[in-house]
Amino acid sequence: MDKVILLSLAVCTGIANGCVMEQVEAQVGQSIALKCEVNVSSETMARWSRDDFQVTDNGGSVTTEYKLTGNHSLGQYYLLIENVQWIDDAVFKCNNADSTPQLRACIKVTVTDPPTSTDSFSVGVRTLPLKTVTFVLPFALMLINMW
Structure with a gap:
């Protein structure tokens, strides 16, 4: 099984819509998981988007490139990106999926070539x-x- 890197520590690069923007790097072909946590007592699910295009919904994936992982009963909604590609060089946002969505995570993924x-x-x-x-x-x- 490939090694998956859980990106929980990242470099903060600014604030976007009240959310601290994090900066992470991933190499082409690598697998990564982006971390998002919501309050389980008042929020039921989370949604992820890539450059404002929705990639998860209702606890599942909208596209085949991304998978939702984590313990949802604990409010963990991690976005798993297996085999990172150049299209993943984007801003990923996670928000709660209730009637009043709030941004929970915003992460800028920068894709680089693997070392040669x-x-x-x-x-x-x-x-x-x-x-x-x-x-x-x-x-x-x-x-x-x-x-």
Whole structure:
């Protein structure tokens, strides 16, 4: 199973509609969960949106890219994003789903490329230093052309 990162600590970048905007980074292909909690005594559910497009409703997902997780009886409505993609570089907002919705979480997700290694090259199951590949590759191509 892939590792899921629960993003509960984030950098605050400002206030939007009375909600502290949090900033988080995720790499393409990573799985993350965005945290939202509502008061269980007076609020029954929460809804998530991405750039003001609703992605969850009535305790379930509207789109296949996002899943609602957490213990709903404790007011936990975490948005699970599996296999983060560039479209997820957006502002996600969570609000309670009663007659007077209030913003409970606003998180700016910044998507980045996964790290790449420029100092090695994989051949089958072996990883060779790049300088070895630079030397061996032209020789191998020469042998292929002669064959």
